[in-house]
Each structure stands twice: as C-alpha cells, then as structure tokens.
Amino acid sequence: MPHLPPATTICSARPPWLWGIPSGRRIRAFRTNGDRVSNRPAIESLIEVALAAHGTDHWIAVLQDAGVPCAPIQTVAQVIANPQTEAIGIMRRSADDALAFVGLPLNFDGVRPNRNEPVPELGADTAAILK
Numbered sequence: 001m002p003h004l005p006p007a008t009t010i011c012s013a014r015p016p017w018l019w020g021i022p023s024g025r026r027i028r029a030f031r032t033n034g035d036r037v038s039n040r041p042a043i044e045s046l047i048e049v050a051l052a053a054h055g056t057d058h059w060i061a062v063l064q065d066a067g068v069p070c071a072p073i074q075t076v077a078q079v080i081a082n083p084q085t086e087a088i089g090i091m092r093r094s095a096d097d098a099l100a101f102v103g104l105p106l107n108f109d110g111v112r113p114n115r116n117e118p119v120p121e122l123g124a125d126t127a128a129i130l131k
Contacts, residue, residue, distance in 0.1 A: 088112075 029039045036043055051059060056072045063070045079085055080100075089112055092103040104113050 028035075030036050030043060060070055060072060074082065080091060085091055090103045090105060092101050092114070093099065094101070106112070
C-alpha cells in the first residue's frame with residue numbers, strides 16, 4: 001500500500017491561493033487539525049469554490065503533484081469506454097454473445113476468472129442440490 005502524506009503536508013504543499021484561501025485567513029483559521037475541524041464549514045465552502053474554478057483534469061494533476069493518489073469519478077458508460085477497462089480485460093461477454101457484463105475484479109496467478117455462462121434462473125438448481 002502506498003504511503004499517503006498527512007493532510008497537513010498536502011495543504012502546506014500548495015500555495016493558499018491555489019485553494020482559494022487568502023494567506024492570512026489560512027494561517028489563523030486552518031493552521032492545526034483542531035482549527036480545521038472547528039472551521040470545517042468555512043473550509044468546505046472555500047474548497048467548493050476552488051474546485052468549481054477548474055475542471056477534473058486540472059485537479060487530478062494538482063492532487064497527484066501533491067502525492068495524493070486519485071482518479072476521476074466516472075459514469076458506467078465512461079468506465080466501459082475507458083482504455084484501461086479494455087486493457088485489464090474486466091468486461092466479459094456471455095457465451096452466446098448476447099450479454100456484456102463486468103467480470104470479477106481480481107486475478108489468480110495473473111489470470112482473471114472466466115465465467116461466461118449466464119446466471120441460472122432462481123431455483124433452477126434446487127432439485128439437483130437437494131437430491
């Protein structure tokens with residue numbers, strides 16, 4: 001698991017204007033964790049304004065530069081269209097090619113389990129199991 005820097009490091013690594021926080025106000029109201037907890041509504045408001053000023057790509061670059069692992073939140077359609085989805089082979093098709101579905105998000109010895117048959121109807125195997 002990667003080492004994540006503490007919030008104080010991340011906040012200190014960025015100039016206050018980048019977050020939309022005037023320097024003096026940042027020093028007085030947000031210096032310690034206790035200050036930040038006490039002033040949480042003010043911090044949230046300032047962060048919301050700062051985030052709205054730029055797009056997703058900008059903020060991902062800023063956060064990654066500060067050492068924060070991050071990725072954009074995507075719709076299902078965006079995930080399916082993402083080249084990484086194709087690269088990891090997580091999208092599967094049923095044996096009759098009638099259905100697309102998401103495969104298991106894990107590998108065993110580098111191989112993703114390959115189950116392409118349709119899920120049985122509820123109760124379809126009950127009689128066989130109870131014999």
